[in-house]
Amino acid sequence: MLEGLNRVGIYEWEVPIGYVPGMRVAGRFFLSESLAKTLEPGAVQQLANVATLPGILKNSLAMPDIHWGYGFPIGGVAAFSVDEGVISPGGVGFDINCGVRLLSTPLLHKDVSGRRDLIDELFRTVPTGVGAKSCLKVSSQSLDGMMVKGARWAVSAGYGVERDLMRCEEGGVMNAADTRFISAKAKQRGIPQGGTLGSGNHFLEIQVVREIFDPDAAKAFGLTLGQVCCMIHCGSRGLGHQVCTDHLKILESATKKYHITIPDRQLACAPITSPEGRAYFGAMAASANYAWANRQMITHTTRQVLSKMFRVEYEEMPLIYDVAHNVAKIEEHILNGKSRKVCVHRKGATRAFGPGSRDLPPDLTSIGQPVIIPGSMGTSSYVLHGTQLAMDRTFGSTCHGAGRIMSRTQAKKNLNGREITANLLKEGIIVRAHSENAIADEAPGVYKPSDEVVNVVHEVGISRLVARLSPLGVIKG
């Protein structure tokens, strides 16, 4: 382990106050010894930098998929006092409400095994990659609907069913959305991209449930062994990217105006209650809504493909759940025995509310929130449930994915997209992407093993394993 860090539990480490100048609280992160071998000094420094921000509560936290990002580390979680704390786009990222959802189907492994035509059809109908434009026409009025009502707009426009909304974090809409703070540029970028997947690590994957760890929770979520599911990973596209760019500029001036000292310009921030802080929060919420609508639109396209090819009814493909993993939210948490409103930033971290939490649909209240952790191409994805311990320790948060360990430059140099595709095919996994580079960039070997990451959060108890899914086919941006 890196020098200057204190081990405080089997899987828990402390970054003491003083690790970087100006820390107001200590940092804490969760990691196994084997995952610690790939921990980068830059990631720990970023975790410590977050601890210098005004109004931070308890600890600057990071999940076991911690890695070096910009501003916050990826895997970073921090909560701020609503009255004295700040809000920062560096704690959310450019891809606001990048998130993941899991759609179930009544199909079994044997129904889709080796069906290249299914993956080809999804690749043809769901726009992916750089420069992709939507086939679903979005008017400027519809764009307002997406930003204000999120997934609710998409369902009312015919891109889903009412029950889908019950299975989205926040019901698929943040009511704090304020489109007055969305620039004309952001809107211009948002219109042609509604219903598109994007590129990079975004994907749509056909998966099969391989293992059930918690039968009661799996039953409540709607998962059975051998069942085919579809996982969709994407965010707010150019609209969210532009909102982050625009507001970073405004918040940079605000950082100076409010005399806030920051160790990294990407941590530009403003008091949550300031006009600049409110403007960013309203615009960020509108972008988050756009992302929920976007995932709902892709869900619709996917259901249509599956309906057509397998004669499955649209209603037979219920949504298991949809989670955001790049977002800031005002939530109530218990601090020193008292309930307090706090602003939780999750940058590459997933909300993992425990049993009894208010935001859960009635049928899941006794279980806890479904948590969806995508693997990388070729490796397993997991469904977990939130816990009370997460509420007590991590502001109801857990990891968001496998977490990269190899840079893209190394991946392109050492890995060959064609070989990876051929090897995955031998394992029964069909991959479609626009380029071999995109496949090498996102190959299984560039990520931490997803099983090790989820094992840490399971052992620590900030979420518990429910089911494991493995890929059958994937389309990449």
Place this chain on the structure above:
Amino acid sequence: MSFEEIPHTADVKIHASAPTLEALFSETFKALMQVMYGTERGDGTIRKIRIESTDNESLLADFLSEALFLSEVEGLVFSDARIRINGYCLIAELRGESFDPARHSGGSEVKGISYSGLEIMHDANGYMLDIIFDV
């Protein structure tokens, strides 16, 4: 005058160097376009932009963000930029062509230009920087 991609776990990190500030901006711009669209980029279409900012780093980030915006909404892939800088004001002539999925689909979409670790340095040999693009 050059740029190269250097290892960064999550994103794309570029190291660029050039004898003048204008050339440094131009190299970084070309690096951005290469990351997004690959190396086969032609010209024939011209767009002019003007950016004003508060320091060199912000000027660069604002310039690249504007290029990202233009590229996305107009479907343009740029190959080169002629840049003039006066104080913290920049005028650029961007040369490029329309996006062609057959030639330009191989790259990674850049989501934003990060300020993390962005510092433009200057010595007797010229200017240099490291910059992170979120992909």
